[in-house]
Amino acid sequence: NAGVTQTPKFRVLKTGQSMTLLCAQDMNHEYMYWYRQDPGMGLRLIHYSVGEGTTAKGEVPDGYNVSRLKKQNFLLGLESAAPSQTSVYFCASNTDREKRNTIYFGEGSWLTVV
Amino acid sequence: DAKTTQPPSMDCAEGRAANLPCNHSTISGNEYVYWYRQIHSQGPQYIIHGLKNNETNEMASLIITEDRKSSTLILPHATLRDTAVYYCIVKRLSGGSNYKLTFGKGTLLTVNP
Numbered sequence: 001n002a003g004v005t006q007t008p009k010f011r012v013l014k015t016g017q018s019m020t021l022l023c024a025q026d027m028n029h030e031y032m033y034w035y036r037q038d039p040g041m042g043l044r045l046i047h048y049s050v051g052e053g054t055t056a057k058g059e060v061p062d063g064y065n066v067s068r069l070k071k072q073n074f075l076l077g078l079e080s081a082a083p084s085q086t087s088v089y090f091c092a093s094n095t096d097r098e099k100r101n102t103i104y105f106g107e108g109s110w111l112t113v114v
Numbered sequence: 115d116a117k118t119t120q121p122p123s124m125d126c127a128e129g130r131a132a133n134l135p136c137n138h139s140t141i142s143g144n145e146y147v148y149w150y151r152q153i154h155s156q157g158p159q160y161i162i163h164g165l166k167n168n169e170t171n172e173m174a175s176l177i178i179t180e181d182r183k184s185s186t187l188i189l190p191h192a193t194l195r196d197t198a199v200y201y202c203i204v205k206r207l208s209g210g211s212n213y214k215l216t217f218g219k220g221t222l223l224t225v226n227p
Contacts (some may be wrong), residue, residue, distance in 0.1 A: 006158075040219070041219065042201065042219050043217040044217075090157050092158075092215075100163060102148075102158075102163070103215055104160075105158050106157050108156070110157070
């Protein structure tokens with residue numbers, strides 16, 4: 001049971017380049033999230049999904065797009081990377097079916113935009 | 115969801131109990147108190163949660179005041195590996211607002227040898 005897996009773990013991009021972060025969970029969770037964390041700050045929600053085929057904006061959605069074509073995968077895309085998107089990105093998932101309804105996080109993806 | 119207030123940092127000696135406070139004075143009746151921690155460079159990890167009764171598990175204890183406006187996370191015998199940022203979060207257990215797991219800056223707990 002791998003839990004929540006993020007790829008890649010590290011990436012350096014040039015300004016204007018595009019890339020996609022992949023999040024995969026093997027727990028059959030309905031809900032999936034993408035957060036970003038900047039130095040000295042808490043996690044901020046970028047986008048989330050409440051089920052396959054659905055996505056919604058979180059707190060800081062600008063500059064990002066997401067897709068949830070399969071229940072187990074949640075993709076985060078940067079169409080034209082900017083230095084302000086240098087951050088650590090965390091994917092997470094959870095389900096209503098679990099009594100304590102905790103959220104499980106991946107190990108993070110470090111992105112640097114130069 | 116209700117906002118929370120935590121001290122930015124705390125120190126604790128190894129082997130002693132670490133008591134981390136959290137204020138959530140605007141908490142509503144159907145909101146739970148959750149605690150997560152984030153060890154450096156890792157994803158946040160669930161610790162414990164509760165509604166109004168005190169809770170204990172293998173990691174920690176959670177003490178919630180009778181008026182539910184504040185709570186304390188207790189690590190009974192802190193070790194160096196407990197050095198982390200601890201987040202107190204208030205949220206409903208289920209329903210359409212599941213996504214609203216709002217993180218503040220948390221408390222950086224440093225356990226000293």
